[in-house]
Amino acid sequence: MASRTNRRTARKTRRTGGSTAARRRRLPLRHLLPLLLLLALAAMLMLRGYVHSEILADHRIRPETTADHVPEKILEGGPVIDTRGPKATTLDVPDHRIVLTFDDGPDPTWTPKVLDVLRKHHAHGVFFITGTMASRHPDLVRRMAAEGHEIGLHTFNHPDLSLQTRKRIDWELSQNQMALAGAVGIRSSLFRPPYSSTASALDDHTWPVTRYVGSRGYITVLTTDDSEDWRKPGVQEIVHNSTPKNGKGAIVLMHDSGGDRHQTVQALDRLLPELKQRGYRFQNLTEALDAPSAHTEVTGPDLWKGKAWVFLVGASDTITDVLVVGLAVIGFLVLARFGLMLLLSGIHVRRTRRKGFTWGPDAPVTEPVSVLVPAYNEAKCIENTVRSLMRSEHPIEVLVIDDGSADGTARIVEDLDLPNVRVVRQLNAGKPAALNRGIANARHDLIVMMDGDTVFEPATVRELVQPFADPRVGAVAGNAKVGNKDTLIGAWQHIEYVMGFNLDRRLYDVLRCMPTIPGAVGAFRRSALDRVGGMSDDTLAEDTDITMAIHRDGWRVVYAEKARAWTEAPESVQQLWSQRYRWSYGTMQAIWKHRRALVERGPSGRFGRVGLPLVALFMIVAPLLAPLFDVFLFYGLVFGPTGKTIAAWFGVLGIQAACAAYAFVLDRERLTPLISLPLQQLLYRQLMYVVLLQSWITALTGGRLRWQKLRRKGQVAAPPGETPASRQAGKQAVDQGAAR
Structure with a gap:
């Protein structure tokens, strides 16, 4: 009798999925995994969107202001400004030496072309990188360092620092350094503010920033000659704007990112041999100033933190690329399914x-x-x-x-x-x-x-x-x-x-x-x-x-x-x-x-x-990928392009609404419930997605699901x-x- 009772108890335990205590141990993790995966996916997309923020050229119209609080010796001094000590000093580049500087990179298209031209003519330069671009393209930062170029900071995502708080400035610098450390394992003491130009252009808004970054251990590097390549004026004009007068030394501003830079590359290929024939040398900043290197090696936690950051950015790009493929797949499946539905029904x-x-x-x-x-x-x-x-x-x-x-x-x-x-x-x-x-x-x-x-x-x-x-x-x-x-x-x-x-x-x-x-x-x-x-x-x-x-x-x-x-x-x-x-x-x-x-x-x-x-495509794969429409809707609303994103989402919704209306007409149902279709797509679809994701996790982990009586x-x-x-x-x- 006892044996029969034990067998019945065992059968009941199998049907109900085990004891209550065992279910408490098993179920929470399985229920939490879909949520954790969603949060991780959202974090990856947010990271990807953040480091892909658009970088504009170094040009904007500043409001009129005075330079009453800027020392005269700074306004009339050289382009290299050192405010690390109690007294601010400036330095000029010696005659017949040119420091080519490139802002806003590295760019996967134009930075390699610029590096190729510099290597072709045995010239060095300084690349003022942004943290966003360095995080996305660490291999190019490594190539810059390996080929002997100097690297400086240009903030993380290119804001006008004169409009930011000191806390934000610190954040921009530290994030920029973290990206540099993760890419090549070094720190840099060189800094160029976004939207800057010559020392004579400093004013009461920008001078406090220069002093503050000096207190944080940075040398501010401005320019003497602006190539104005951001305007794309033509190769000859860029060469003319980049050529110093009367054999003087110069710090020349160019760009290796921020748009189409083919004129910059062509001008550079013409400028280097012409000026070399006139006795100019193209050097790093510290080479031109006969100063110690601006690079110092990073070790310990700062190095691993930088490497982790670069890895996560790379992972976010990979995940996003996979999601884009998934979005294309679900787009095809949705259209194919709707087409088959309309035709075969x-x-x-x-x-x-x-x-x-x-x-x-x-x-x-x-x-x-x-x-x-x-x-x-x-x-x-x-x-x-x-x-x-x-x-x-x-x-x-x-x-x-x-x-x-x-x-x-x-x-x-x-x-x-x-x-x-x-x-x-x-x-x-x-x-x-x-x-x-x-x-x-x-x-x-x-x-x-x-x-x-x-x-x-x-x-x-x-x-x-x-x-x-x-x-x-x-x-x-x-x-x-x-x-x-x-x-x-x-x-x-x-x-x-x-x-x-x-x-x-x-x-x-x-x-x-x-x-x-x-x-x-x-x-x-x-x-x-x-x-x-x-x-x-x-x-x-x-x-x-x-x-x-x-x-x-x-x-x-x-x-x-x-x-x-x-x-x-x-x-x-x-x-x-x-x-x-x-x-x-x-x-x-x-x-x-x-x-x-x-x-x-x-x-x-x-x-x-x-x-x-x-069945696998329409009942498992398609529902699992369908929320990508809403994920990219959110992504597009936050990071743009907002208008195209909204139009695409409503286009898909319109197709679904048309098919739903067709189905309701076939079933002779009133169309009134379709008013809630947009909300259903935003909320109900996400619930079905999490349910399906949890089912996948249960299947892949070998979990067992018991029958559940609905009330x-x-x-x-x-x-x-x-x-x-x-x-x-x-x-x-x-x-x-x-x-x-």
């Missing part, structure tokens, strides 16, 4: 709605049907469900299989004392076992399956079994509809059911690869069920599993749009999460279970090479439009079934 409608259409030579189907209603704790819903069946216009018997309910579900049905309604009781064993028990007890060869919270219209069973007039049909999918669509979550699911499910079923019907007979409304031949071994508990999506098995056995599976059933959709986010988590994970299990169909021959191979890829309110009733005539027809059908 139109074919399906024209075929099934044409005058005189019949499903097969044995139409109409009038033989009685067994309706199986598996029920577990459905006390709130079961009476509505059974009474809706009693109004059926087709002869039926009803079997309610009570799967160990603890709320009196079976007793409620028995107390109704309805004709042709039987209750079969069993210990709790799960829905597949309950359905198999019902199949074994069913009297008829056509079997309809429904959920215990679903309500049928009087014509549902009749319409559902008409496709069996074709002897090749083994199963039929009905038209499941949301009965409680008066809430926002209900309305979103209503859109999903009408557009995402029923349009898909029309598509799959035409392609002969229907992946799922909905548990809420489906019909089967007993012979088809017997040949595939009945309902299986190998997966959590027994409806998908049995449908795929029937396809592989050579039967046709079709969609009967007029066989409408009204089901109670989850009304809370938690309940919706639980339901879709099970669906997603169960679908993955079913695909994996039937994976051999990909390489088999005959009907199984046809389904495997057509149905399985479509029902029993508020779904027969839709309006029922008449006394239909009730009488239902009664006659019941009587006919009893007679048979």
Whole structure:
């Protein structure tokens, strides 16, 4: 006796996923992983957007101001300003020495060309790099140092420091140094402020910045000659602007980033040999001043912090590139799916709605049907469900299989004392076992399956079994509809059911690869069920599993749009999460279970090479990638281009709205719920994404997911439009079934 009790306890533990304490240990991590992945993805995108901020040329119109507080010796002094000590000093570059300086880089297109020209003419220069560009292209910074050039700071993301606080200035400098350390393992004491020019241009706004950066250990390097290459005035003009007068030394301003720099490269290739012939030497700043190098080696935590930063920036670029590919893939899938939906659903409608259409030579189907209603704790819903069946216009018997309910579900049905309604009781064993028990007890060869919270219209069973007039049909999918669509979550699911499910079923019907007979409304031949071994508990999506098995056995599976059933959709986010988590994970299990169909021959191979890829693409890959539209919407709103981003997002939304409207028209539904479509795309889609991501994590980590009973309110009733005539027809059908 004790052994039998232990076995029952073990079975119960397996069904429920283990003890409560064990679930507390397992579930939190699995629930947190999708959130952590989303946060990591958001962080990577924010990092990528930040380091890809646009760098403008060193030119802007400054407001008029005075230079009353700038020392005269600074205004009239040299371009190198040292404010590190108590007294500010300036230095000039000696005659016949030129320090070529390049701002705003490194740029992956133009910096290598500039470096090639300098190497060709054996010249050195100073590159004032921005932290954003150095973080993205550390290999170019390493090349600068390896080829003997000097590197200075030009802030992290190029703000006008005269408009910033000291805290922001410190941040710009430290981040710039961190990027330099991560790229090449050095620090630099050279600094050039963005939008700067000559020493004579210093004023009461910029001089305090110069003094402050000196107190932080930096030498400010301004210019004597501006090539004005940012204006693209022509190669000859750039050469002219960069040539010192009367053999004097100079610090020449050029750019290796910030736009098209082909004129700069061409001018540089002409300038270097011309001035070398006139006795000029092109040197680093410290070489020209005969001073110690401005570079010092970085070690310890600062070095590793810089390397980590450069690695993360590179990872963010890689991730973004992958996401862009994913966005292209999902864009193609969405358009392909919508195109197939519109084309094939139109074919399906024209075929099934044409005058005189019949499903097969044995139409109409009038033989009685067994309706199986598996029920577990459905006390709130079961009476509505059974009474809706009693109004059926087709002869039926009803079997309610009570799967160990603890709320009196079976007793409620028995107390109704309805004709042709039987209750079969069993210990709790799960829905597949309950359905198999019902199949074994069913009297008829056509079997309809429904959920215990679903309500049928009087014509549902009749319409559902008409496709069996074709002897090749083994199963039929009905038209499941949301009965409680008066809430926002209900309305979103209503859109999903009408557009995402029923349009898909029309598509799959035409392609002969229907992946799922909905548990809420489906019909089967007993012979088809017997040949595939009945309902299986190998997966959590027994409806998908049995449908795929029937396809592989050579039967046709079709969609009967007029066989409408009204089901109670989850009304809370938690309940919706639980339901879709099970669906997603169960679908993955079913695909994996039937994976051999990909390489088999005959009907199984046809389904495997057509149905399985479509299910994987449209039900797993596409929903997983769909939120990329919203991710890039947010990215574009923050980092630009805002207008194009909004236009693209609304363009995709417009396509979805058109398809949704088409689906609603086909199903003869009111279009009012589509008002909430934009909000559904922003919120509901993200929830489905996280659910699917969690399902992937569960599958990849080998986790097990238990069945979860959804709480029902029993508020779904027969839709309006029922008449006394239909009730009488239902009664006659019941009587006919009893007679048979």
